[in-house]
Amino acid sequence: MIRDAKKEWLIALTLIAPFAAIYGLVFVYPTIDMFLLSFTDAPLIGAGDYVGLENYTRLTSDRRFDTAVWNTAWFVVLSVIPGTFVALGIALAVSRLSGRLQTAVLALFFLPYILPVSVIYLIWDWTLNFQFGIAMHIFDALGIDRIPVFKSATWFIPAVALITVWWTCGFNVLLFLAGLRAIPQEIYEAAALDNAGRWKTFSRVTWPLLWPITALNFTIQLILQMKIFDQVYLFSQGGRPNDNLVMVYYIFQRAFQNNHGGRAAAVAVVLFFIVIVVSVLNFQLMRFAERKQ
Amino acid sequence: MTPQTARRANLAGGAITILTVVCAVIWAFPLYWGIVSSLKPEDEVVRPYIELWPDTLTFEHYVHALTATQIGRWYLNSIVTAVGTTVLTILTSIFCGYALSQLRFPLRRPLYWLILASFMVPTQVLIINHFVLVANMGLLNTWAGIILPQLIHPVIIIIYKQFFDQVPKEFREAAVMDNASEWRILFKVFVPMNWGVTTALSIVVFIWSWNAFLWPFLAATKTEWMTITVGITQVNDAFGIYYARELSLAVLAGLPVALAYLLFQRQVTRAITLSAGIKG
Numbered sequence: 001m002i003r004d005a006k007k008e009w010l011i012a013l014t015l016i017a018p019f020a021a022i023y024g025l026v027f028v029y030p031t032i033d034m035f036l037l038s039f040t041d042a043p044l045i046g047a048g049d050y051v052g053l054e055n056y057t058r059l060t061s062d063r064r065f066d067t068a069v070w071n072t073a074w075f076v077v078l079s080v081i082p083g084t085f086v087a088l089g090i091a092l093a094v095s096r097l098s099g100r101l102q103t104a105v106l107a108l109f110f111l112p113y114i115l116p117v118s119v120i121y122l123i124w125d126w127t128l129n130f131q132f133g134i135a136m137h138i139f140d141a142l143g144i145d146r147i148p149v150f151k152s153a154t155w156f157i158p159a160v161a162l163i164t165v166w167w168t169c170g171f172n173v174l175l176f177l178a179g180l181r182a183i184p185q186e187i188y189e190a191a192a193l194d195n196a197g198r199w200k201t202f203s204r205v206t207w208p209l210l211w212p213i214t215a216l217n218f219t220i221q222l223i224l225q226m227k228i229f230d231q232v233y234l235f236s237q238g239g240r241p242n243d244n245l246v247m248v249y250y251i252f253q254r255a256f257q258n259n260h261g262g263r264a265a266a267v268a269v270v271l272f273f274i275v276i277v278v279s280v281l282n283f284q285l286m287r288f289a290e291r292k293q
Numbered sequence: 294m295t296p297q298t299a300r301r302a303n304l305a306g307g308a309i310t311i312l313t314v315v316c317a318v319i320w321a322f323p324l325y326w327g328i329v330s331s332l333k334p335e336d337e338v339v340r341p342y343i344e345l346w347p348d349t350l351t352f353e354h355y356v357h358a359l360t361a362t363q364i365g366r367w368y369l370n371s372i373v374t375a376v377g378t379t380v381l382t383i384l385t386s387i388f389c390g391y392a393l394s395q396l397r398f399p400l401r402r403p404l405y406w407l408i409l410a411s412f413m414v415p416t417q418v419l420i421i422n423h424f425v426l427v428a429n430m431g432l433l434n435t436w437a438g439i440i441l442p443q444l445i446h447p448v449i450i451i452i453y454k455q456f457f458d459q460v461p462k463e464f465r466e467a468a469v470m471d472n473a474s475e476w477r478i479l480f481k482v483f484v485p486m487n488w489g490v491t492t493a494l495s496i497v498v499f500i501w502s503w504n505a506f507l508w509p510f511l512a513a514t515k516t517e518w519m520t521i522t523v524g525i526t527q528v529n530d531a532f533g534i535y536y537a538r539e540l541s542l543a544v545l546a547g548l549p550v551a552l553a554y555l556l557f558q559r560q561v562t563r564a565i566t567l568s569a570g571i572k573g
Contacts, residue, residue: 005397008396008397008398009398011396012392012396012398015388015389015392015475016389016392018384018385018388018389019385019388019389019450022381022385022441022444022445023411023445025426026423026426026441026444026445027411027416027419027445029422030422030423030426031414031422033425034418034419034421034422037421037422044421044425045425045428090316093309093312093313093316096306096309096310096313097310103558104317105313105314105317107554107555107558108317108318108321109320109321110554111551111554112320112321112324114551114553114554115324115504115550115551116503116521116546116547117504117506118506118523118525118526118543118546119525119544119546119547121526122327122525122526122540122542122543123323123326123327123543124323126327126330126539126540127323127327129536131339132338132339132341132536134326137341137342137343166320166323171565171569174562174565174566175566175569175571178566178571179571198305213571216569216570216571220569223413226415227415229417229507230507234526248417248418248507251417251418252420252511255420255421255424261421261425264421265421265422268418268420268421269418271415271417272414272415272418275413275415275418279412279413
């Protein structure tokens with residue numbers, strides 16, 4: 001086939017232009033701007049003076065930054081690991097079912113994921129309400145002391161992590177189900193012929209074959225949860241925001257509540273690099289795992 | 294298997310099935326509890342014991358939400374911004390995906406890699422600069438300002454590229470022979486052949502955008518410009534807290550996406566697995 005290279009180049013340019021324009025405006029430019037801003041003492045809106053690395057060196061003795069880093073790490077541990085295993089359990093249970101029962105059960109597990117974060121917040125704020133929440137009635141019945149969950153520095157992050165698992169698990173269940181469906185039925189038939197029990201079939205067949213999906217699930221959640229903000233912010237309202245800070249929340253607080261654009265940008269740059277490094281490591285790890293298979 | 298072990302396996306299987314159903318019901322219970330509480334009078338909501346069904350069924354909180362809050366306005370903002378985001382994202386992604394898949398031009402590979410690399414960049418870190426940019430453009434508290442930073446979904450481009458790659462070469466060659474323009478080929482061949490993907494992706498981008506919190510929360514500093522996802526968290530009554538009222542707002546905000554999911558369950562599932570890089 002004869003191709004008119006010049007014409008094709010022109011058409012390609014027109015097709016890519018709308019995306020490229022948006023991409024440049026709301027992605028490339030803000031990223032560069034973020035780096036530049038982090039070297040100044042600018043407020044949120046308006047110009048500032050160049051201060052070199054001062055915004056970064058200040059982070060080393062910044063208590064709120066410390067809190068944010070540790071809380072983010074703690075949140076990631078408490079949401080990603082349980083999230084992966086709970087989702088695997090649900091997927092295994094759902095994949096056994098068939099027909100309408102499967103659709104209905106899957107819908108019940110998946111429904112929270114589709115809802116906006118503010119709905120999740122209102123529902124759980126109500127469920128765990130210190131005075132009237134249904135969870136507290138259950139605590140009373142079990143003889144456990146009531147806890148003002150969202151006002152307690154100890155329980156805040158674990159509670160929000162747990163709610164996050166409940167909220168987002170449906171997504172991971174879908175990925176696991178896709179992975180389970182991709183395992184050829186003959187392998188199970190062969191295992192059944194060998195009289196392998198449930199546990200043996202799982203540990204020798206399902207789990208090894210599901211490993212790539214487990215790694216994918218883990219990776220996606222890890223990167224997602226490092227960027228946590230919404231739930232933490234909402235549940236902190238009327239509580240103790242300074243104890244509950246996570247990275248994005250700290251960026252928000254510095255920029256929008258303390259009006260320190262430059263210092264907030266420095267935190268943003270740090271998070272930017274953490275996320276990129278973790279993503280690259282993850283990507284390499286997955287490639288390595290795939291090659292090993 | 295002997296008949297006896299088979300029967301035992303059946304029994305165990307039945308027990309697991311029942312357990313699964315019970316767990317699913319418990320899992321979804323907080324949702325039910327939220328809905329039921331929103332249908333009780335305020336004094337019944339705070340009773341110190343558990344009532345799974347209201348004594349007096351009331352819709353007063355919904356009437357209050359619809360008449361005394363700005364929820365109508367927030368619905369409108371949500372619909373306009375979610376539809377706007379969806380249409381613009383899908384259109385620009387179709388164009389870009391088509392160029393990447395079907396056309397040969399300089400810098401094609403680097404562009405592809407650039408789009409893949411941008412998967413990694415967390416857009417949350419850009420909030421400061423998005424805010425400054427949108428403020429300088431005078432777009433705070435406008436629909437355009439809420440939409441603009443939400444238009445970056447590189448994964449949609451990659452999905453389109455993959456689907457367009459699968460369209461057999463003969464279709465394009467025949468069309469080129471007939472002197473059809475690229476636009477015609479795109480809209481008469483490639484887009485119609487992939488309606489399924491477009492429907493699925495549109496539904497999910499709509500849901501993502503409807504559910505977006507952080508950016509709409511920053512871009513709307515006035516109550517009348519909030520989307521419903523943001524607005525329902527900003528209702529403060531002057532005297533005390535009205536739990537049932539708040540929950541009725543939650544139900545109203547969640548209803549459209551919950552319905553979208555229940556009506557298009559298969560498409561939503563497909564688009565979500567696609568967006569994670571799994572071919573469904």
